Each structure stands twice: as structure tokens, then as C-alpha cells.
Amino acid sequence: WGTTVGGGGKGLEDKIREKDKADRATVEKVLDPATRLIMLNLINNEILSEIHGVISTGKEANVYHALSGPRMDEQRRTLALESGGAVQPVCGEQQQPVHLAVKVYKTAILAFKDRTPYASEDFRLRAAYKKSSHRQMVKMWADKEMHNLKRIRAAGIPCPEPFHLRLHVLVMGLIGDSHGWPAPRLHNIKFEDTTLDEALATWTDMYRQVLGYMRIMYQRCKLVHADLSEYNLLYHEGKPYVIDVSQAVGHEHPRALDFLRLDIKNMSNFFERKGVDCLPERAVFNFIVL
Ligand code: ADP
Ligand code: MN
Incomplete structure (x- = not known):
């Protein structure tokens, strides 16, 4: 990853830098003209x-x-610093930039087809959804993610801080290290330098933390994640961070409890595979909703 911070007067092409050629190809392939304009x-x-x-x-x-960039205000930079750390100092740079994650929702017609039923949560949203263009539909998911992240963060659950939303582009804090490497997903972590007992203790700890998050999310945020898995939890500074919350539903959603049971099942299956002695799913369900 390059760390030189670009000055003014450069084009987008110069500023969209890339780790290597494969990355550049990917960047260029996926950024449709509208998205490029938003980035610009x-x-x-x-x-x-x-x-x-x-x-x-x-x-x-x-x-x-x-x-x-310099217009990202101090308060937000401080928040981003907590998760991603400052970029290595660059000579002559007045303000230290921070690492960010930019989530670009795909506006392709088929990308969100499977998700349509989730929008039935709110009658008005469903009506608007039916009438809207694909681009607008995708914007609604980005909107929901921003809104849900705010609620989850306000309840003290570790998750990225959402900073800016522009149509289907969401700018948030990067969960990762000071070099800009994103934190690994629970799915990818291996404890190689520890004994089996230590690893098991860590997994058990994480399992408990995730159950705690699910309870707070339900009780305080009135939300069910609805896509909770080892792929949507990042491991950073000894604790799991919740991500990917655009599909989270309000607890009054007619299928909220079905989604919750599924989330619980996913988590039990995953942590059981890691050797954790998980609670019965029924008990977990009661712990969360009661
Ligand atoms: P989707 O699963 O719909 O593609 P996610 O929100 O799960 O979208 O993001 C995809 C991946 O990008 C995640 O699994 C994670 O590895 C990475 N990621 C997403 N947001 C962040 C973030 N704020 N900080 C670090 N990594 C992130
Ligand atoms: Mn995901």
C-alpha cells in the first residue's frame, strides 16, 4: 500500500492507487461512471x-x-484513530490522515434481488422500494447500513464508525492496524503462537462477547443482525467487531425471531467447531430476548 499523500491538482486516475496490477484491474472494472464521480x-x-x-x-x-482528507473533521478523525490508527507520518504533511473503509454497494440489477423480502419490514419502505430504480434500492441498503451502524455503536458494541454516505457509497472507519491492513474475520484467525488451552479460552471469551452483543443489539438497539456469521465479525484488539449490518431488521419485523434463531445457530455451529462448549440454542435465545 502506498502511503504518500497526494497534493492538489491530480486526477482521479492518479489518486486511485493500487497495491498491484490485479487490484488496479479490479478497481477499474467495478467502478461504474456514477460511482467514479462520487469518489471524485x-x-x-x-x-x-x-x-x-x-x-x-x-x-x-x-x-x-x-x-x-483534510476536510474530515477532528472529531471524526479521533474516532477513526481508535479503530484504524494513524497513517505513518509523511514529511511536510500538516494533518495526519486516518485509514478508512469505503463500501460501494453494487448497483447491478441482480445484486440485491435476493434481499428484497427484507424490505417488507416497513410498509412505506416496501412501497417505495417497489417503485424505485435499482440505484435507489441500493441507496436504501447503504442508508440502512449507516443508520444501523450508528445505533449499534451508540449502544457501545464494537463496530465501524460511519462517517459519510453519498448515494450508494459509505465511508467508515477502517477496523485494522496503523498500516491500513484490515482486521481478519473470525473465519480467518488462527492462534498459532498459543497453547490449545489458551486458544480455547480466547474462543470461549469471544463466544460470550458475541452473545452479549446480540443481547444488547436486541434489547437496546431493537435490532437483529440477520446475517451474523464468522464472516461478518472482525477480530481486532482482542475483541470481535460487528460489520455488514445493512440487512439488520427491527425486532418488530415479522421474521425477526426467525433471523435471530438463524444467527444463534450460525454462531453455535462456528464456536462448537472451535471447541467451545456452547449453551443450548434455546437458552441463548431466552438470554437475548428476555
Ligand atoms: P459484503 O459481505 O456484503 O460484501 P461486508 O460489509 O461484509 O460486505 O464487507 C466485506 C469485507 O470487507 C468484510 O468481510 C471485511 O473483511 C471487510 N470490511 C468491511 N468493512 C470493513 C471495515 N470497516 N474495516 C475493515 N474491514 C472491513
Ligand atoms: Mn459480509
């Missing part, structure tokens, strides 16, 4: 200073690593 605006408005490589390419979204 974020750079021109000095909210971002650089857009780096791809962190993830998914069915519904791509996530990029970016650096903050």
Missing part, C-alpha cells in the same frame, strides 16, 4: 485524500481502503 467528489471535497486497493469484492458490495 469525495476527493475534491477533501473528505478522502486517496483511494487505495480493494479490501473485499462481494456479491453485493466492494470495500476499498482509503485515507481521510
Whole structure:
């Protein structure tokens, strides 16, 4: 990852830098003209200073690593610092940029097809959804993610801080180290330098923390994640961080408890595989909702 911070007068092409050629190809392939324009605006408005490589390419979204620009205010930079750390100092740079994750929802017609039923949560949202263009539908998911992240964060659950939303592009704090490397997903972590007992203690601890998050999310945020898995939890500074919350539903949603049971099952299956002595799913369910 390059760490030089670009000055003014450069084009988007210069500023969208890449880790290597494969990344550049990916960046260029996925950024449709409308998205490129949004990215360009974020750079021109000095909210971002650089857009780096791809962190993830998914069915519904791509996530990029970016650096903050001088117009990203101090308060937000401080919050971002807590999760991602400052970029290594650059000579002559007045303000230290921070690492960001930019989630770009795909506007392709089929990307969000499977998700449509979730929108039935709110009658007005469903009506609007039916009438809207694909681009607008995708914007609604980005909107929901921003809104849900705020609620989850306000309840003290570790998750990325959402900073800016522009149509289907969401800028948030990067959960990762001071070099801009994103934190691993629970799915990817291995404890190689520890004894089996220590690893098991850590997994057990994480299992308990996740159950705690689910309870707070339900009780205080009135939300069910609805896609909770080892792929949507990042491990950073000894604790799990919740991500990917655009599909989270309000607890009054007619299928909220079905989604919750599924989330519980996913977590039990995963942590059982790690050797954790999980509670019966029924007991977990009661712990969360009662
Ligand atoms: P989707 O699963 O719909 O593609 P996610 O929100 O789960 O979208 O993001 C995809 C991947 O990008 C995640 O699994 C994670 O590895 C990475 N990622 C997403 N947001 C962040 C973030 N704020 N900080 C670090 N990594 C992130
Ligand atoms: Mn995900």
C-alpha cells in the first residue's frame, strides 16, 4: 500500500492507487461512471485524500481502503484513530490522515434481488422500494447500513464508525492496524503462537462477547443482525467487531425471531467447531430476548 499523500491538482486516475496490477484491474472494472464521480467528489471535497486497493469484492458490495482528507473533521478523525490508527507520518504533511473503509454497494440489477423480502419490514419502505430504480434500492441498503451502524455503536458494541454516505457509497472507519491492513474475520484467525488451552479460552471469551452483543443489539438497539456469521465479525484488539449490518431488521419485523434463531445457530455451529462448549440454542435465545 502506498502511503504518500497526494497534493492538489491530480486526477482521479492518479489518486486511485493500487497495491498491484490485479487490484488496479479490479478497481477499474467495478467502478461504474456514477460511482467514479462520487469518489471524485469525495476527493475534491477533501473528505478522502486517496483511494487505495480493494479490501473485499462481494456479491453485493466492494470495500476499498482509503485515507481521510483534510476536510474530515477532528472529531471524526479521533474516532477513526481508535479503530484504524494513524497513517505513518509523511514529511511536510500538516494533518495526519486516518485509514478508512469505503463500501460501494453494487448497483447491478441482480445484486440485491435476493434481499428484497427484507424490505417488507416497513410498509412505506416496501412501497417505495417497489417503485424505485435499482440505484435507489441500493441507496436504501447503504442508508440502512449507516443508520444501523450508528445505533449499534451508540449502544457501545464494537463496530465501524460511519462517517459519510453519498448515494450508494459509505465511508467508515477502517477496523485494522496503523498500516491500513484490515482486521481478519473470525473465519480467518488462527492462534498459532498459543497453547490449545489458551486458544480455547480466547474462543470461549469471544463466544460470550458475541452473545452479549446480540443481547444488547436486541434489547437496546431493537435490532437483529440477520446475517451474523464468522464472516461478518472482525477480530481486532482482542475483541470481535460487528460489520455488514445493512440487512439488520427491527425486532418488530415479522421474521425477526426467525433471523435471530438463524444467527444463534450460525454462531453455535462456528464456536462448537472451535471447541467451545456452547449453551443450548434455546437458552441463548431466552438470554437475548428476555
Ligand atoms: P459484503 O459481505 O456484503 O460484501 P461486508 O460489509 O461484509 O460486505 O464487507 C466485506 C469485507 O470487507 C468484510 O468481510 C471485511 O473483511 C471487510 N470490511 C468491511 N468493512 C470493513 C471495515 N470497516 N474495516 C475493515 N474491514 C472491513
Ligand atoms: Mn459480509
